Amino acid sequence: MSKRAGAKGGVQRRFISGVVEGFYGRPWTMEQRTELFKREQKWGLNTYLYAPKDDYKHRMYWRDLYSAEEAEQLIALISAAKTHDVEFVYAISPGLDITFSNPREVAALKRKLDQVKEFGCRSFSLLFDDIETEMCAADKQAFSSFAHAQVSITNEVYQHLGEPHTFLFCPTDYCAAFCTPTVSQSSYLHTVGDKLLPGIDILWTGPKVVSHKISVESIEEVSSVLKRPPVIWDNIHANDYDPQRLFLGPYKDRPTDLIPKLRGVLTNPNCEFYPNFVAIHTLSTWCKAFVDGAQRDVEMTGDEDQDPYYSPQKALTLALTDWLQEFLSTDQPGGKPLKRSALKQGRKRKDPSDEEPMHTDMAEGSYVPGPGENPLYTAEPLTLDDLKLLSELFYLPYEHGPTARAMLQEVDWLKKHSCDVSAETDKRAEWCSRAQHFDDMCEAVVQMFNRLSNAPNRSILYDLYNYICDIKSGVGLARAYVKTLGGRGRPSAQLMNDDPEPWGFRGGLSGEFQRMLPCHGNRDLFRHPPMTAVYCIRPYCPEDKTEVQRISREMQRGEANVPLVMQPPLLGDVLSGGDIPPSPQCALVLEDEMGMCGYALALTDVKPAAAKIQRGVNDPVFKDYPSLLTLQVLPRVTDPSPAKRMIGHLLSSIKSSGSGGVLCEVRHSDRRSLNFYTKLGSFKPVKMDDLPQDVIVMGTNL
Known part of the structure; x- marks a missing residue:
């Protein structure tokens, strides 16, 4: 030095x-x-x-x-x-x-x-x-x-x-x-x-x-x-x-x-x-x-680095290579270290048939399974690739590792393009391929967890255990959600249930407070549009009718250069126009510092709205989607989080009423609303008879 x-x-x-x-x-x-x-x-x-x-x-x-x-x-x-x-x-x-x-x-x-x-x-x-x-x-x-x-x-x-x-x-x-x-x-x-x-x-x-x-x-x-x-x-x-x-x-x-x-x-x-x-x-x-x-004798620079004397990635590989040897050596009194051949396998996994058992001696009287019985549980030795994955999942305060970033990007893409699952062949093939790639990454996390849990050095494991259990749980929930999007599995109870068990979500009191405060979430390393204002969501009251009508008309005028009288009526118009009051506990309004800036209204029974605008109340779609929802948020609200929260509240209320599905209608010219419902991931296009040309129906099952 x-x-x-x-x-x-x-x-x-x-x-x-x-x-x-x-x-x-x-x-x-x-x-x-x-x-x-x-x-x-x-x-x-x-x-x-x-x-x-x-x-x-x-x-x-x-x-x-x-x-x-x-x-x-x-x-x-x-x-x-x-x-x-x-x-x-x-x-x-x-x-x-x-x-x-x-x-x-x-x-x-x-x-x-x-x-x-x-x-x-x-x-x-x-x-x-x-x-x-x-x-x-x-x-x-x-x-x-x-x-x-x-x-x-x-x-x-x-x-x-x-x-x-x-x-x-x-x-x-x-x-x-x-x-x-x-x-x-x-x-x-x-x-x-x-x-x-x-x-x-x-x-x-x-x-x-x-x-x-x-x-x-x-x-x-x-x-x-x-x-x-x-x-x-x-x-x-x-x-x-x-x-x-x-x-x-x-x-x-x-x-x-x-x-x-x-x-x-x-x-x-x-x-x-x-x-x-x-x-x-x-x-x-x-x-x-x-x-x-x-410069030192050891070449440390890399193509990804500007520093001529130090490469973080090469330094990380050197550290993980040395750390692996500590994982593979026992810290227990009287314990047996791995054979040298097993240590080598830790660096690079070989064919399972070439591996030696982790414990080289069989204690006297050890259990040996008989023909047709379950084999003894053994895990492959931990590898350098496992430790690289571990590091990338728990990287640095301002940066996820490459694998963690890739997993987040895949889930984000799969959510945004979930409608492609039912689209033409090429789009469906791409979606399925990327879903399988994400599933493979999830499986690598699970296998890393298993091998890490079986590492001989328990002192290191115990310091890591809460963290690796937590990431395994989070990855598992995301994995189940992607399978649900692709129709490869039943909807996860932990994802769809409005009363999940504590292990299915993160938070506690600190998390509750943070979600009530402005700017929560705008420091996530996987960035979405940040919340830039303080919003208030409150129940709708009759005095809000005039403001809701104003927002509805303003949004309709902004959709296209077509007079309001010439635009096809929507089921939701009877709610926003005040012709039919929303169902109890199914109406919310959004306010910012300038006043009301959005609303979300729902009917648990869509048929009165259909009758009001002379739609067929016996349409088969109403059996699968018996409830109606309408939402509008002014363009000055650039953060999608408040709208998502209102949707979540209404879906929960509608489900508690016994309804099995909800539909909403948007005009084809309302690209903002279409984009919002599509990105939610849960609403899918629904075919309906005798629809006006410019109207699109989307529905979600509860």
């Missing part, structure tokens, strides 16, 4: 690289941290920052000294780090409740760090992240700003400890998004840069808390304000903010040109210890990719 950022006290400073245990949640165990030190040494990383948010004596009870038992553990941990040439940096977070101007508080902080220094620790960090910025009355009298208070106590502690070779400071404004008004104009950062002693390094997460990309220009800007290059605290693999996410993709979107501009990089990865193999391994590859401005 090259030396960076000049000298301190005549000693050349090495580039800080490694791991910060800085997440919220259960801290890692002492055994896991020792294992981390071994990996860091093996991979060329040199630093570990101890900062688990939920270690009480690190943050909440920072004044309390460690007990004798805790001291013994920390002494052993610091010693283990030293054994593996890893710099152990002890961090403390007093910012929740410290009174900066109280000498007793400063003394308590010094006393706590002196104790850790006695344990053999020589490197320290003061963290003031994720705290309130309002100072107490006493501090307001003593300090001109929050930044001055933090800098004052940090400088004093730094000097008290003898100006350690490594001393890190985390500001409260630790990313560009927190700076007011900008990084270059932030009075807080300017105070830190001007007043903090030059031997103290500053932690920085980049443009955001979880930064998508970190550019050289952004680092040059903050370095100019801080008057020193920052140490990146990188949250690209952190998952403590969402219990359903895990990140197994490579370290990426940080050009290696950053390295000479930085003091160091520390990754704050997933809460689960074992899945961090990829995050830490690829970071080490990135750190080693640019040494003294010269």
Whole structure:
């Protein structure tokens, strides 16, 4: 590793690289941290920052000294780090409740760090992240700003400890998004840069808390304000903010040109210890990719990458190849490792007849099935392809892996073109081919799950299990839905039931709140048109009749250059025109900040509407689709979600009335409505006798 950022006290400073245990949640165990030190040494990383948010004596009870038992553990941990040439940096977070101007508080902080220094620790960090910025009355009298208070106590502690070779400071404004008004104009950062002693390094997460990309220009800007290059605290693999996410993709979107501009990089990865193999391994590859401005002997660039010294995909393959060996070695006491031949099979699956059994010895008295009995369950060994698939399903915060993107694109296409299933041969053949391709991808996920579940190293599996169960369930629901679209299976109860079991949907209270708020869904990685306004859906009341009629006329005028009196009547016109009132609990209106902008009305019995416009009430179609629905939304509503929600509410109400199907009518010139119903996926064209030329009927079974 090259030396960076000049000298301190005549000693050349090495580039800080490694791991910060800085997440919220259960801290890692002492055994896991020792294992981390071994990996860091093996991979060329040199630093570990101890900062688990939920270690009480690190943050909440920072004044309390460690007990004798805790001291013994920390002494052993610091010693283990030293054994593996890893710099152990002890961090403390007093910012929740410290009174900066109280000498007793400063003394308590010094006393706590002196104790850790006695344990053999020589490197320290003061963290003031994720705290309130309002100072107490006493501090307001003593300090001109929050930044001055933090800098004052940090400088004093730094000097008290003898100006350690490594001393890190985390500001409260630790990313560009927190700076007011900008990084270059932030009075807080300017105070830190001007007043903090030059031997103290500053932690920085980049443009955001979880930064998508970190550019050289952004680092040059903050370095100019801080008057020193920052140490990146990188949250690209952190998952403590969402219990359903895990990140197994490579370290990426940080050009290696950053390295000479930085003091160091520390990754704050997933809460689960074992899945961090990829995050830490690829970071080490990135750190080693640019040494003294010269390209390494190992060619890392790829056609897909702009960086001449580092390829995320090649780094990922190297990491997964090494990780596979850990999966295939047992972590159980007295367990038997796989034979070398089985390990080779893990890299590339062979013909099943060539494989050796996973357990090479048969214990005395082991069960052997007889003729005609069920064979013993055995799974093929895990493969590198399985781990690549796993990584692509749980990739990075701003990016799905290629396979995950392909699966989402296939489902989206299959939904949009579901009407092609009953179309002419060529279109049906394409739909069926793509449906089969999606089904094959789903099956690969299932098989990956099976092989992963059978991997000998259970410690890794247990950290992954909730996530792989969840993705298997989600893929299974999508798989069933596509089969239903293609007529290859009965409609899934979990997809069509308005009262599904808890395991059939995701959410909880947090999900309920999010769906009530504006902009929910516009940050999905598989993007649809974002919600840009706040909409209210409420029950229709008689006073809404005039506005509904206005919207209906406005939409009819916009469909074609044909006078309203010359347009063929629709069944739904008797509802929107107020000739027949909608059925109870079957009428909704949509409002935005400008007023009413849409409606959805329904009749559980379509025959009165048919009679009103002189249609044959005995048409056979009415037996399959006995109910009627009509919907219109003004063009200013660009987000389809509110209309879909209204449709969902009405279909549920109609179904509860005992109806088995619903139809709607649209004019051929109303391309917007046709496109909407087609994309819903559940409404199909219906043939009906004696229809006016410009009218199309669509129906869905309940």
